[in-house]
Amino acid sequence: MKIEFAPLNVPLRRRLQTAAVLQWTFSFLALAQCCLAVFVLLALSDWWMLALLYSGWLWLDWDTPSSGGRRSRWVRSWVVWDYFRDYFPIKLIKTVDLDPRKNYIFGFHPHGLVSSSKSSLSYLVNRPEGGNVAVIAVGGAPESLDARPGALTLQVRNRKGFIKLALKYGAQLVPVFSFGENELFDQMENPSGSNLRTLQNRLQSIMGFAVPLFHARGVFQYSFGLMPYRKSIHTIVGKPILVAQTPCPSSEDIESLHQVYLTCLNDLFEQNKHTYGFNNDQHLTFK
Secondary structure, X not given: OOOOEOOXXXXXXXXXXXXXXXXXXXXXXXXXXXXXXXXHHHHOOOOHHHHHHHHHHHHHOOOHHHOOOOOOHHHHOOOHHHXXXXXOOEEEEEOXXXXXXXXXXXXEEOOOOOOOOHHHHHHHHOOOOOOOEEEEEOOHHHHHOOOOOOOOEEOOOOOOHXXXXXXXXXXXXXXXXXXXXXXXXXXXXXOOOOHHHHHHHHHHHHHOOOOOOEEOEOOOEOOOOOEOOOOOEEEEEXXXXXXXXXXXXXXXXXHHHHHHHHHHHHHHHXXXXXXXXXXXXXXXXXX
């Protein structure tokens, strides 16, 4: 394989963009393991008191992620996020203005690599003052195994938990489609029925998350690595679907709203696909 190296005269701004994405890649793939290793080393050393204090803090802070988290304006204002955005670049396009007095559930497509906590979602969309948005990657772990350039298969037909949640709390549903999301990484061929896909499905059933074997580019070369490609991402936020609060929704209520959601999601894709590189023959497939 011929390796294509990055030129030496890359502008500083682009190098900073690459560094911003590199820290995200490291955080996603290895930060948890590194922190666990440090914790174990501290616990087995003369600094065991630090590990004990951290364990106490972890116990006291256990419910914070499912009750709104702990936002920091200082962290959110770091310039690293601007470099991260501009690496691809990423653009967010809204189709309508949202009412800040209401709560919303954004159904994000395509694919996902993380699970969503029901308790965390419930906390956000049950706030009486409104103005909260819960974003859920509907396809979850199974859809990530199909994520590759050009993929338009969404795992959504049997995903109805977020529909029930919207009905229970009266949160407005908003379909969101991110054009270019699946173009960021390649993935090893794993068609249904293959040995690799069977192993991935087995690991998912055991661990609760998928293990897609993705690859893209490196830091100083463009031929292989775990850094995402520089591909433009356009995330389109659709029109909200009005949802009447139904504390105890029936299966018919859930099914009816689910069908409306699928129709709106498909319309959102069809209305925007030509603008972002898809042709008339390309359509979403719901599984």
